[in-house]
Amino acid sequence: MIKKLTFLNPNKENLNLYLFLGSAFFVLGILDVILNSSFEVNITFFLPRILNFFTPLFFGFLGLHLIRIELSGIKALDSLNKNINSNWVNAVLTLLVIFILIKIIPGLLNWLFFDANFIGSTKEECTGSGACWIFINVWIKRLVYGLYPNSEIWRINLAFILLIGTVISAFFVRPKIKKYIIIFLLFAFPFIAISLISGGNFGLVWVETNAWGGLSLTFIISIFALLFCFPIGMFLALGRRSSLPVIRYSSIGFIEFWRGVPLITVLFMASVMFPMFLPSGTFIDKLIRVVIAITLFEAAYMAEVIRGGLQALPRGQYDAGKSLGMGYWRMHLLVILPQALKLVIPGVANTFLALVKDTPLILVVGLLELVGMIDMAKTNPKWLGLAAEGYVFAGLVFWIICYSMSRYSQSLEKKYKTDR
Amino acid sequence: MKIKNLNFGLGNFLSDSAKFKNYLPQLLTLFVIIFIIGFFAFNAQTNMENRGIVFGFGFLAQEASFDIQFSLIDYDGSHSYARAYLVGLLNTILVASIGIFFATILGVVVGISRLSPNYLIAKFAAVYIEIFRNIPLLLQIFFWYFAALRALPLPKEAISFFDISYLTVKGWYIPRFIWTNFSILFYSLIAAIVAIIFIYTYAKKQQEETGKRIPTLIISTILIILLPLLTFLLGGVSLSFEYPTLIKQSPTIFNFTGGVGIIPELMALALALSLYTATFIAECVRAGIMGVSKGQKEAAASIGLTPGQVLKLVIMPQALRIIIPPTTNQYLNLTKNSSLAAAIAYPDIVLVFAGTAMMQTGRAIEIVSITMLTYLSLSIVISMFMNWYNKKIAIKEK
Numbered sequence: 060m061i062k063k064l065t066f067l068n069p070n071k072e073n074l075n076l077y078l079f080l081g082s083a084f085f086v087l088g089i090l091d092v093i094l095n096s097s098f099e100v101n102i103t104f105f106l107p108r109i110l111n112f113f114t115p116l117f118f119g120f121l122g123l124h125l126i127r128i129e130l131s132g133i134k135a136l137d138s139l140n141k142n143i144n145s146n147w148v149n150a151v152l153t154l155l156v157i158f159i160l161i162k163i164i165p166g167l168l169n170w171l172f173f174d175a176n177f178i179g180s181t182k183e184e185c186t187g188s189g190a191c192w193i194f195i196n197v198w199i200k201r202l203v204y205g206l207y208p209n210s211e212i213w214r215i216n217l218a219f220i221l222l223i224g225t226v227i228s229a230f231f232v233r234p235k236i237k238k239y240i241i242i243f244l245l246f247a248f249p250f251i252a253i254s255l256i257s258g259g260n261f262g263l264v265w266v267e268t269n270a271w272g273g274l275s276l277t278f279i280i281s282i283f284a285l286l287f288c289f290p291i292g293m294f295l296a297l298g299r300r301s302s303l304p305v306i307r308y309s310s311i312g313f314i315e316f317w318r319g320v321p322l323i324t325v326l327f328m329a330s331v332m333f334p335m336f337l338p339s340g341t342f343i344d345k346l347i348r349v350v351i352a353i354t355l356f357e358a359a360y361m362a363e364v365i366r367g368g369l370q371a372l373p374r375g376q377y378d379a380g381k382s383l384g385m386g387y388w389r390m391h392l393l394v395i396l397p398q399a400l401k402l403v404i405p406g407v408a409n410t411f412l413a414l415v416k417d418t419p420l421i422l423v424v425g426l427l428e429l430v431g432m433i434d435m436a437k438t439n440p441k442w443l444g445l446a447a448e449g450y451v452f453a454g455l456v457f458w459i460i461c462y463s464m465s466r467y468s469q470s471l472e473k474k475y476k477t478d479r
Numbered sequence: 480m481k482i483k484n485l486n487f488g489l490g491n492f493l494s495d496s497a498k499f500k501n502y503l504p505q506l507l508t509l510f511v512i513i514f515i516i517g518f519f520a521f522n523a524q525t526n527m528e529n530r531g532i533v534f535g536f537g538f539l540a541q542e543a544s545f546d547i548q549f550s551l552i553d554y555d556g557s558h559s560y561a562r563a564y565l566v567g568l569l570n571t572i573l574v575a576s577i578g579i580f581f582a583t584i585l586g587v588v589v590g591i592s593r594l595s596p597n598y599l600i601a602k603f604a605a606v607y608i609e610i611f612r613n614i615p616l617l618l619q620i621f622f623w624y625f626a627a628l629r630a631l632p633l634p635k636e637a638i639s640f641f642d643i644s645y646l647t648v649k650g651w652y653i654p655r656f657i658w659t660n661f662s663i664l665f666y667s668l669i670a671a672i673v674a675i676i677f678i679y680t681y682a683k684k685q686q687e688e689t690g691k692r693i694p695t696l697i698i699s700t701i702l703i704i705l706l707p708l709l710t711f712l713l714g715g716v717s718l719s720f721e722y723p724t725l726i727k728q729s730p731t732i733f734n735f736t737g738g739v740g741i742i743p744e745l746m747a748l749a750l751a752l753s754l755y756t757a758t759f760i761a762e763c764v765r766a767g768i769m770g771v772s773k774g775q776k777e778a779a780a781s782i783g784l785t786p787g788q789v790l791k792l793v794i795m796p797q798a799l800r801i802i803i804p805p806t807t808n809q810y811l812n813l814t815k816n817s818s819l820a821a822a823i824a825y826p827d828i829v830l831v832f833a834g835t836a837m838m839q840t841g842r843a844i845e846i847v848s849i850t851m852l853t854y855l856s857l858s859i860v861i862s863m864f865m866n867w868y869n870k871k872i873a874i875k876e877k
Binding site: 141142143145149152153156157303304305306309316318319320321322323324327328331332335336337338339412415416417418419420422423430434437446447450451453454457458461462465 | 501504505506508509512519522523525526527529595596597598599600603609610613614615616617618619621622625626627629630815816818819821822829833837843844847850851854855858859
């Protein structure tokens with residue numbers, strides 16, 4: 060009787076036996092799930108259905124229980140037990156995660172790669188049961204450049220190559236020249252890029268903003284909104300902490316208004332309501348109105364982030380600045396803001412990310428960036444029923460942009476971290 | 480003499496540079512704000528005069544004459560625009576509440592999982608967070624609506640759950656509850672809740688005074704089940720179900736009638752909102768738990784509490800104070816993000832009011848301002864409630 064009970068109590072003496080038995084049961088459990096999900100073979104078909112369902116869990120659980128031996132002396136086994144098998148709750152959770160992965164991953168990989176079609180030019184060539192990447196292949200030019208005329212696409216390319224080139228060169232030059240490059244990027248480049256893309260002078264053909272679209276529009280809107288929302292947000296943050304009541308309350312009112320309403324209504328306001336507020340006869344391009352709306356919207360969020368940094372600084376910093384005889388602006392520029400902005404790098408990065416993720420919304424007012432173009436492409440009669448491919452592709456693109464941005468902000472945070 | 484005095488005063492004022500420095504920027508700001516508002520108002524007035532529109536909210540009482548696909552209250556085309564607004568508002572509140580409910584549960588679970596000692600669970604949670612929060616919400620809504628839910632079967636081959644609930648491409652059909660004497664049950668529930676609150680305060684007092692613990696959880700579970708159950712036996716309350724049934728509308732078209740149909744727009748929206756916001760709530764929860772000092776955990780473990788008890792009795796009460804403020808922001812974001820409903824034609828306030836109603840009446844200024852004011856008030860209500868809750872759980876210095 061006692062011997063029987065100790066069989067289920069793994070100990071160090073019979074280490075190899077337990078290890079063997081445990082691994083065998085564990086593998087059996089995993090095998091059961093794999094066979095079940097990939098080949099529809101059931102090795103425990105003789106059991107009633109309800110038991111059958113739980114057999115892999117039972118086998119796996121028994122296996123993990125048998126190899127849960129403390130201080131076994133085998134390094135790999137110890138770290139395994141510590142990390143995924145410390146008690147029975149953890150064992151069950153581990154098994155569930157493994158089973159879910161087995162159920163999901165093969166199907167996902169099949170759909171994405173093995174059963175998918177990559178090469179071709181029509182929907183009919185998609186013969187596999189997986190994704191039809193031909194759709195993306197054929198539409199890629201529209202997805203990136205929108206309805207921009209094919210013969211003029213080099214202008215968008217040139218603008219972005221110029222941007223990437225200057226940004227990269229800024230990393231490799233001496234700090235003194237770097238300063239000028241940054242000034243060029245902030246104050247000259249946006250206008251050069253816009254005149255290049257919109258054309259109308261220097262012999263370039265005028266391209267209406269209606270034709271702009273796709274991923275390049277996502278970038279154009281994000282970059283412009285980023286450039287302008289940062290300084291506006293900074294002024295609003297300073298205004299909210301000002302001791303002058305009129306400035307303080309108007310900043311508070313401005314910030315809280317924009318933070319309280321959804322972007323979609325702001326976009327509606329910019330596209331439908333704002334023209335009513337202009338003198339009759341004047342016309343501002345819809346894209347410009349939308350960019351202004353997004354900028355003001357994000358500036359309010361930026362202001363709150365920066366205010367957090369300003370509040371986190373100890374009072375001594377302000378007092379020190381004042382005692383050196385500095386005025387308001389000099390103190391803020393030289394003492395307060397450099398420290399405060401360093402503190403809020405994660406928050407600023409989050410606001411930037413939110414901005415990039417908000418850009419697809421412009422499709423409600425008829426501007427088509429990446430998601431909007433996919434929406435258009437999937438309703439093309441020749442390419443019906445391929446929504447999933449389009450959204451997965453767009454999701455991947457956005458994910459790469461956002462994930463690399465958040466990674467970059469984390470590295471910046473580490474770089475500028477100073478002990479206080 | 481008088482004039483000289485006045486001059487002296489003005490000169491004094493101008494030379495008093497501190498005062499001057501304070502007033503000048505304020506006056507300038509005020510002037511600029513008034514100028515901008517005045518400029519816009521003047522233009523709006525002339526523009527509306529030119530188009531022959533009179534500013535006013537009288538149109539709200541007019542007949543709306545459009546239908547809304549999904550409504551919590553009685554509505555059809557003969558009702559007024561004000562009623563249509565109410566339908567949209569209720570739909571917004573519905574999807575926001577569903578989203579907040581599921582996002583909170585999922586967010587807390589994922590946030591705790593991410594700190595789990597189990598390597599696989601922690602990684603699984605981390606991967607989920609990194610995937611879902613770095614993809615635009617609109618894209619996720621589109622994915623669920625146009626790709627995932629469209630892949631569901633037609634009503635004829637519906638996925639059935641125990642033959643009472645069906646999932647189809649046209650929505651999810653669940654049984655409808657039909658109550659008789661519902662009000663008696665409702666009052667008994669309220670009575671049970673009041674009794675439970677009373678017992679909790681009594682138990683707390685007893686524990687503080689005598690150290691005795693009253694098993695409140697068991698008592699309250701019994702109460703909340705027993706009291707409503709009694710009404711079934713004595714109060715004449717009864718419940719029956721109306722199951723969805725498949726009917727043939729035409730030789731090829733089948734559909735479900737009866738029961739409650741949850742439209743796919745609502746499902747896609749609620750799913751996307753919960754999955755997206757949960758990642759942010761999970762990060763708030765993680766930050767909150769990590770913000771509790773390690774000594775607290777070790778102290779709790781050293782007096783013999785189980786890991787579950789440590790989390791529930793020691794970590795969470797302290798972590799909540801860090802978690803609540805950022806989570807409030809996430810609730811606000813979720814409510815505002817629910818306006819993306821308009822993109823997949825879920826009839827929320829933006830689609831019904833700022834979309835259809837504006838197109839029909841052409842009153843851009845009135846309708847956009849009402850919509851914005853509505854969202855502003857929703858935001859204020861949520862943040863007031865959360866501030867109240869935050870104050871309640873804040874450290875009370877004795």
